[in-house]
Amino acid sequence: MNKTALITGSSRGIGRACALQLARDGYDVCVNYVEREDCANEVVDAIRALGQRAIAVRADVSDRAAVNEMAARAKQELGSISLLVSNAGIAGQSLFQDVSEAMWKRYFGVNVDGAFHTVQAVLGDMLHEKHGCIITISSIWGLRGASCEVTYSATKGALIALTRSLAMELAPSGIRANCIAPGVIKTDMVDVLGEETLADLAEQTPLGRLGTPEDIAHAVSFLASERASFITGQVLTSDGGFIL
Numbered sequence: 001m002n003k004t005a006l007i008t009g010s011s012r013g014i015g016r017a018c019a020l021q022l023a024r025d026g027y028d029v030c031v032n033y034v035e036r037e038d039c040a041n042e043v044v045d046a047i048r049a050l051g052q053r054a055i056a057v058r059a060d061v062s063d064r065a066a067v068n069e070m071a072a073r074a075k076q077e078l079g080s081i082s083l084l085v086s087n088a089g090i091a092g093q094s095l096f097q098d099v100s101e102a103m104w105k106r107y108f109g110v111n112v113d114g115a116f117h118t119v120q121a122v123l124g125d126m127l128h129e130k131h132g133c134i135i136t137i138s139s140i141w142g143l144r145g146a147s148c149e150v151t152y153s154a155t156k157g158a159l160i161a162l163t164r165s166l167a168m169e170l171a172p173s174g175i176r177a178n179c180i181a182p183g184v185i186k187t188d189m190v191d192v193l194g195e196e197t198l199a200d201l202a203e204q205t206p207l208g209r210l211g212t213p214e215d216i217a218h219a220v221s222f223l224a225s226e227r228a229s230f231i232t233g234q235v236l237t238s239d240g241g242f243i244l
Helices: 013-024 035-050 064-079 102-112 113-129 151-173 195-204 211-224
Strands: 004-007 030-034 054-058 083-086 130-139 175-183 233-236
Touching: 004 013, 004 064, 013 030, 013 035, 013 083, 013 211, 030 035, 030 064, 030 233, 035 054, 035 102, 054 064, 064 113, 083 113, 083 211, 102 151, 113 130, 113 151, 113 175, 130 151, 130 211, 151 175, 151 233, 175 211
Parallel strands: 004 030, 004 083, 030 054, 083 130, 130 175, 175 233
Antiparallel strands: none
């Protein structure tokens, strides 16, 4: 069975960790990026050093045509995509009354439309093979909500509903769909909050630390594996107990 993974937003952070872990698991990987070509190429080099094939493809996931082109190139160079990790996302803080229409549309364009575009781009081959795995990366804020992050939380809640519904629809075709809801993960996205805030968030986490990108990559690795062959439609919360 072909093992090719497409991971959106995989030049840095959680996506990068997923790409490297899946390469260790025997996957060839399409590394997706928008701006940091240098980082994407570094991930490709690291994957190749692990003995797997890899390519880097620039595509804004909110652009359906760009996503379709990326999926076609991945299939041509690496083979049919058997695993999709829809990870690309944007975040930020704002009082709700200050959220502009442009911001609302951009967040949904990347976080929700991005998943819509990428799933549709790879689904045809999965349906043909009657085999495949889809993993979306949501957030604990999609489960509980967060003050000053209404837009982000709304997109992450939508991803959860999308994934659960996909699981119901695709299960008869042998395709599994699951979601991971990370807690506070030490990436560039949260580093902007500052050390004092990050220390406070670590203190609020029952396990006493922030998560790492590798923590999420390990969860992705499990859900993508045969060990999880009877698991679909689930939301796996990896947050150190933050929202218990």
